[in-house]
Amino acid sequence: MHGIREVFHASFTDHAYPAHTHDAWTLLIVDSGAVRYELDHHEHGAVRSQVTLLPPHVPHDGRSALPTGFRKRVLYLESEVLGTGLIGATVDTPALADPLLRQRVHQLHEALLPRTEDLEAESRLALITERLRHHFSGGDTPTWRDPRLADRFRQLLDTRVPSNITLDEAAQLLHVAPTHLVRAFSQEYGMPPHRYLTGRRVDLARRYLLAGHPPAQVATMAGFYDQSHLTRHFSRMLGVSPGRYAR
Incomplete structure (x- = not known):
């Protein structure tokens, strides 16, 4: 996905990372245990309640703080996602005790796991990077009400139900920042854009199923990745599988 270079999940007990650098931003959450690391010659820790952001090109190491080891999930973000202006602030304070931010990072990992929820993942990444910027730049997270933009x-989205559209593409077509799109839409309609689009695709799938098309064909006709992708969302929204619904 654009903006994310790599997703890395790992559990370690004895392994210790030697000092090294990345040319990407390292966005880390710990799911169990705790991590000790040195960043730019200063000692830090990472625990489950925090989100850790390590800047590119700054040396750091890593090891378990407990004999039982640790489990972590990491997103390596392309350097341009956050730019270079936040490097100094993240060197000074790489860990953030922000429950909402941690929940959003967790949700992004969940959206990336099936590799079929591109618009959701892009939307979640946009909100994460916005919150990180405001944390490290000292500002407040803005709120936008823009009903006209939300309607546009x-x-x-209504014209692109069976086809894919990326958040960046939509932002370029509407001449606004991706995060502005997500916030304006969510505040106006009470749901994020990816959930709205999924609902429209389920509605389209229902019409195709009632017209006699088989579920495997309906999946691609309605804009889903494959039949299992259709079944997952269809069953979650309607409480019944596509095949049973058609019968």
């Missing part, structure tokens, strides 16, 4: 975005 909804109309754009």
Whole structure:
């Protein structure tokens, strides 16, 4: 996905990382245990309640702080996602005790796991990077009300129900920042754009199923990745599988 170079999940007990650098931002959450690491010659820790952001090109190491080891999930973000202006602030304070941010990072990992929820993953990444910027730049997270923009975005999504549209593409077409799109839409319609689009695709799938098309064909006709992708969302929204619904 654009903006994310690599996703890495790992559990370690004895392994210790030697000092090294990355040319990407390292966004880390710990699911169990604790990590000790040195960043730019200063000692730090990472625990489950925190989100850790390590800047590119700054040396760091890593090891378990407990004999039982640790389990972590990491996103390596392309350097341009956050730019270089936040490097100094993240060197000074790499760990953030922000429950909402941690929940959003967890949700992004969940969205990336099936590799079929591109718009959701892009939307979640946009909100994460916005919150990180405001944490490290000392500002407050803005809130936007823009009903006209939300309606234009909804109309754009309605024209692209069976086809994919990326958040960046939509932002370019509507001449606004991706995060502005996500916030304006969510505040106006009470749901994020990816959930709205999924609902429209389920509605389209229902019409195709009632017209007699088989579920495997309906999946691609309605814009889903494959039949299992259709079944997962269809069953979650309607409480019944596509095949049973058609019968």
